[in-house]
Amino acid sequence: MGAGISQEQVAAHLSRQEALVRQLQAVVQLQGEVLEKAVAAQDSTAAPSSPGAPDAAAAKGSTTSAVPDDEIGGLERRARQSEHRKHTGEAVDEFEKAQGNITWTEPTADEERGFMATKPWLGAMAPPTGFSFGQSDSIPDKSLELHHVYGYRASGCRNNVIYVDSKTIVYFAAGVAIVHDLSTNTQKFFRGHTDDIVSIAYHPGLKVVATGEQGKVPAIFVWDVKTCQQLAKIAGFHKRAVVSLSFSENGSRIASVGLDDDHSLAVHEWGSGQSLATSKGSADRIVDLQFVGNKTADGNSHLITVGANHIKFWELNGNSLTATKANILEQGGQLQVFLVIAFTSLYTIVGTQGGEMYVFKGRTLFKIIAAHQENLFCLKGGLPGDVVVSGGQDGTVSIWNMASFKRMSQFNMNMQERPEALKTGTIAVRSVDALSPEDIICGTLSGTIYTIKTAGKKIVAVHKSHYGDLSAAQGYGELWGLSVLNRTTVSTAGEDGTLRLWDYTQRKETARLFLNGRAQCVACCPDGNFVAVGLQNGSLSVYRKEGTLLSSSAKVKRRIQSVRFSPSGRLLAAGSADNVIDIYDFDVASGAATYKGRLKGHNSVVLKLDFSEDDKYLQSCSQAYELLFHEVATLSQVTASRSLKDVKWATQTCILGWNVQGIWPLESDGSDVNSVSRSTGGQYLASAEDSGSVKLFRFPCVGGGLDRHGKLVRRPEFVVGTGHSEHVTELAWAQDDAFLFSTGGGDLSLFQWKLKA
Numbered sequence: 160m161g162a163g164i165s166q167e168q169v170a171a172h173l174s175r176q177e178a179l180v181r182q183l184q185a186v187v188q189l190q191g192e193v194l195e196k197a198v199a200a201q202d203s204t205a206a207p208s209s210p211g212a213p214d215a216a217a218a219k220g221s222t223t224s225a226v227p228d229d230e231i232g233g234l235e236r237r238a239r240q241s242e243h244r245k246h247t248g249e250a251v252d253e254f255e256k257a258q259g260n261i262t263w264t265e266p267t268a269d270e271e272r273g274f275m276a277t278k279p280w281l282g283a284m285a286p287p288t289g290f291s292f293g294q295s296d297s298i299p300d301k302s303l304e305l306h307h308v309y310g311y312r313a314s315g316c317r318n319n320v321i322y323v324d325s326k327t328i329v330y331f332a333a334g335v336a337i338v339h340d341l342s343t344n345t346q347k348f349f350r351g352h353t354d355d356i357v358s359i360a361y362h363p364g365l366k367v368v369a370t371g372e373q374g375k376v377p378a379i380f381v382w383d384v385k386t387c388q389q390l391a392k393i394a395g396f397h398k399r400a401v402v403s404l405s406f407s408e409n410g411s412r413i414a415s416v417g418l419d420d421d422h423s424l425a426v427h428e429w430g431s432g433q434s435l436a437t438s439k440g441s442a443d444r445i446v447d448l449q450f451v452g453n454k455t456a457d458g459n460s461h462l463i464t465v466g467a468n469h470i471k472f473w474e475l476n477g478n479s480l481t482a483t484k485a486n487i488l489e490q491g492g493q494l495q496v497f498l499v500i501a502f503t504s505l506y507t508i509v510g511t512q513g514g515e516m517y518v519f520k521g522r523t524l525f526k527i528i529a530a531h532q533e534n535l536f537c538l539k540g541g542l543p544g545d546v547v548v549s550g551g552q553d554g555t556v557s558i559w560n561m562a563s564f565k566r567m568s569q570f571n572m573n574m575q576e577r578p579e580a581l582k583t584g585t586i587a588v589r590s591v592d593a594l595s596p597e598d599i600i601c602g603t604l605s606g607t608i609y610t611i612k613t614a615g616k617k618i619v620a621v622h623k624s625h626y627g628d629l630s631a632a633q634g635y636g637e638l639w640g641l642s643v644l645n646r647t648t649v650s651t652a653g654e655d656g657t658l659r660l661w662d663y664t665q666r667k668e669t670a671r672l673f674l675n676g677r678a679q680c681v682a683c684c685p686d687g688n689f690v691a692v693g694l695q696n697g698s699l700s701v702y703r704k705e706g707t708l709l710s711s712s713a714k715v716k717r718r719i720q721s722v723r724f725s726p727s728g729r730l731l732a733a734g735s736a737d738n739v740i741d742i743y744d745f746d747v748a749s750g751a752a753t754y755k756g757r758l759k760g761h762n763s764v765v766l767k768l769d770f771s772e773d774d775k776y777l778q779s780c781s782q783a784y785e786l787l788f789h790e791v792a793t794l795s796q797v798t799a800s801r802s803l804k805d806v807k808w809a810t811q812t813c814i815l816g817w818n819v820q821g822i823w824p825l826e827s828d829g830s831d832v833n834s835v836s837r838s839t840g841g842q843y844l845a846s847a848e849d850s851g852s853v854k855l856f857r858f859p860c861v862g863g864g865l866d867r868h869g870k871l872v873r874r875p876e877f878v879v880g881t882g883h884s885e886h887v888t889e890l891a892w893a894q895d896d897a898f899l900f901s902t903g904g905g906d907l908s909l910f911q912w913k914l915k916a
Contacts, residue, residue: 233635234315234357235444237905238373238400238418241354241884249825251876258873260292261864265801270867278869280786280815285801287817292864295857296821296875299843303855303880303899304915305348307666308332310624310908312356313589313604314635318447318499318537320590320602321361321368323384328600329368330590330608331356332624333906334851334884336370338384341610341621344666348882349387351380354851355884355906360404360413369413369429371401379404379415381429391429396437398423403448408458416445416464424448424464426475438480443467452502452541455521465497465509472522483522490524492517501540501547503561510535514551518561528564530557537591539599546596550588556601558613567596568613575618576605577673604629606655606907623668625907628654628677637904640681641889644690644704649891649900651909652678652692658702663898663911672706680889682722682731689750691731693719699733699741701752709750714741714757723768726809730755730774730791734765740779742791756794760787767813767834771806778803778813784829786815811837811844811858821862821875822846822854829869835860836890836899843914845899847887853880853901853912880912 266274266282274282310332312319321329326342336349336356349370358371367390371379378394379401397417405414413429416422422440427433445466450458462473462480470485487494497517499510507519514531516538517524531551539548545561554573557566576586590602599611606626610619627636636654643649644660648669652658654677660670676694683690689709690702695718700711717736724731724745731743731752740758745751763783770777776797777789788797797803804817811818814832822844824831834847837858844858854877863873885905892899899912 234373234400234402235418237315237355238357241373241375241400251874255873258863261866261872263864278784280780280784281865281867281869283786283788283800283815284817284820285804287804290817290859292861295859296862296873297857298876299855299857299878301843301855301914301916302878303853303912305335305350305880305882305910306898306913307346307663307911308335308337308348308882308908309661309666309668309911310903310906311602311606311608311622312906313602313606313626316357317589318539318591319359320592320600320608321359322592322594322598322600323361323363323366325594325598327384328608328621329359329361329384330602330622331359331370332908333882333903333910334372335882336368336382336387338387339622347387349380349382349389350882351382351389351392352378352884353881357400358402358404358415360406362406362410365406365410367406367410369404369406371397371404371415373400373418375399377401377417379413379427379429381413391432393427393429393432396423396425396434403445403464405449405462407450407460408452412450412459414448414450414462416440416448422466424462424473424480426462426480436475436478436480438473438482440464441466441469441471443469446497447499449500449502451507453504453507455505455507463500463507465500467496468494470497470509470517485519485522485524487517487524491527492524496534498534498536499538501538503540503545503547505545506561508538508540508547508561510538510549514553516547516549516559518564526564528559530559530566531555533585536587536589537601539591539593542593542596544596548591548593548596548599550591550601552585552587554585554587554603556588556591556599556611558596558599570611570613570616570618572601572603572609572618575609575620576603576607623659623671624909625651625653625657625659626655627907628656635907636677637888638902638907638909639888639904640678640692641891641900641902641909642681642683642690643891643893643900644683645687646894648687648704649893649909649911650681650683650690651902652681653902653907654678654695655907658690658692660704661909663893663900666911670706672702674700675711679718679720680722682724684724684745684747685726685728686747688747689724689728689745691722691724691733691752693722693733693735695719697735697737699743699752701731701750703750710752712752712754714754715739720764720766721768721812723770723810723812725770725774725791726772727774730770732758732768732770732777734768734779736764738763738765738781740765740768740777740789742777742794758789758794758796760789760796761785769808769810769813772809773807776803776806778808778816780813780815784815786813811835814846818859818861819844820865820871821856821860823871823874824848824850825874827871833886834889836892838892838896838899839894840896843896845890845892845901847890847901849886851881851883851885851887851903853883853887853890853899853910854878855880855899880910882910883908 354374381391398419400418403416424440451461460475496512509517516528518526533552537550587604606624608622638653640652680693715735715737721734743752862875883903
């Protein structure tokens with residue numbers, strides 16, 4: 160036992176290892192369940208469009224499209240996956256610090272053969288001349304401060320952009336709640352969540368926000384909108400996700416709905432944390448929940464829930480909740496998916512799958528208004544003059560006078576986008592809110608938030624983000640491409656088929672280019688004039704920074720996973736899922752890319768590429784844990800890889816190699832880290848993990864090194880940046896290292912981190 164290490168510390172360390180084993184067992188179990196479902200899905204010839212309402216459209220006898228799968232099933236799939244997500248942010252404890260280092264010796268021939276079978280990168284590594292352990296193991300002298308988030312969660316969530324005042328809005332992306340000052344284009348954050356935020360509520364009188372998350376035991380946080388300080392945390396009752404939230408009229412109570420099999424309902428006094436009542440909600444999915452907001456009932460004890468084939472009116476009596484179903488059919492209504500609730504002074508309004516507004520007086524269906532051509536996704540009531548604002552899947556926002564039941568005006572948000580590029584025809588309005596009938600804000604499925612000034616019919620996009628592939632049947636695509644263009648601009652490219660340029664000093668999108676397919680990766684030429692994009696269809700395209708397409712070629716059949724310019728800009732490399740690397744001569748004057756030849760040797764997808772500082776060599780790593788080295792001039796593999804141990808690499812994005820051995824989390828299986836990036840000045844290394852963590856190390860990042868079994872014997876210390884809720888896919892540094900950028904795959908967000916002393 161090392162000096163100064165107590166038995167209690169040893170016991171704590173062993174306890175953490177046991178917990179990790181249990182987590183791994185849970186992951187294996189989940190993978191088995193997913194496989195069984197996949198097999199079952201292949202055997203199935205047909206499936207209802209949304210659980211609980213397979214014949215809603217047929218019952219209506221209309222051509223109304225079904226509710227998008229993500230609206231009910233998609234969120235549940237993501238929440239189930241989240242229940243088993245592995246978190247890998249455990250700090251290095253004293254027990255681990257006391258562990259020794261590996262003793263590196265040249266591998267024997269037998270060891271070389273063994274490495275090639277299971278851990279081929281181990282045989283390719285060697286310590287650089289003069290290397291000694293421990294020089295860069297200490298915690299970095301910088302921390303990661305979240306500076307700006309270019310993202311908005313529009314899929315699977317609705318009514319999630321909220322006006323606080325004329326210059327302040329609240330919304331969320333990934334695991335971060337964002338308070339956005341529109342006048343300065345700056346953001347503040349609530350960072351209490353550990354997973355995707357999927358629900359939000361706001362009480363304007365108390366100026367407090369409630370946000371709910373997904374996860375195995377999801378929490379509800381109540382926090383101050385001005386200070387972003389936590390006021391309360393409620394957890395322990397709901398499972399899988401908290402999908403709906405509502406404050407009572409006086410703001411002292413918070414009602415919530417979970418994503419468990421019973422879609423359970425709970426009411427809490429959030430100030431004391433006291434649970435007032437809980438109940439099973441419905442066998443079918445509950446899609447919205449609200450305390451009653453009109454004169455027909457008590458806004459502190461009466462609630463309404465809506466969802467698949469049901470509308471229920473609830474009453475809180477003491478510690479019990481009792482429900483009465485709305486009699487929809489006898490009043491001329493039709494069973495379908497009911498999506499959203501709003502109020503006027505006299506009426507309760509429910510938005511439907513068919514695009515209608517069902518108007519209730521008390522608990523009686525009073526009137527049906529044809530409002531939208533497709534799903535009515537969002538409503539805002541409680542406005543002066545009994546005005547209600549609605550938004551639908553048809554991409555329109557309407558303003559209604561509910562005293563006369565007449566439409567006052569309508570705004571077609573499709574005119575603000577290119578729906579044909581979104582592959583859906585419409586952009587779908589997912590959220591509406593208003594300070595008055597003249598001042599409206601809305602969020603769309605295209606990841607954009609707009610303000611609408613109705614008097615002058617002025618529409619302004621105040622926040623933009625990636626939105627994934629909206630045509631995908633089972634999800635919304637991901638974001639993987641990231642590269643810094645120059646001292647003010649960073650580029651991203653994703654499965655929404657767009658290449659975007661962001662001015663990170665002004666914190667806004669400056670250009671958007673629609674591509675001929677889903678993008679997987681992007682690289683910027685060192686001179687800042689050209690951008691190369693690798694697509695999933697195997698195409699490699701080169702653009703001027705202004706957006707002009709210069710060339711496009713397809714040398715492979717499968718996706719291009721990684722693309723990289725050499726330091727001089729005169730070479731361009733593209734690694735693909737065809738297990739090869741294609742090399743191009745690049746003319747930095749004209750932007751012409753001329754095919755030079757191909758590098759072979761990998762047995763799996765080529766994940767990452769790095770050129771040497773002199774353009775002579777290229778290192779690459781693959782999904783099969785291979786680390787290979789190549790001589791570019793001769794297009795040949797350098798098999799004596801350890802002879803290149805002292806080569807200076809212009810970048811370090813390969814996740815395998817001597818100088819990045821220390822990146823692996825505790826009990827890692829080798830798939831936990833998606834990307835690394837060495838800072839421009841060479842002092843730091845950042846890693847992007849499946850857990851959602853962005854970690855900052857000193858460079859080189861070695862720790863105690865990997866032993867002959869590929870096990871890291873001691874991790875170096877690090878700092879963690881949290882906020883991404885799913886796998887972090889890529890990293891890039893500003894040219895002066897003032898900022899680090901990261902992209903989240905499933906959360907479709909670009910995070911801008913400030914390095915803070």
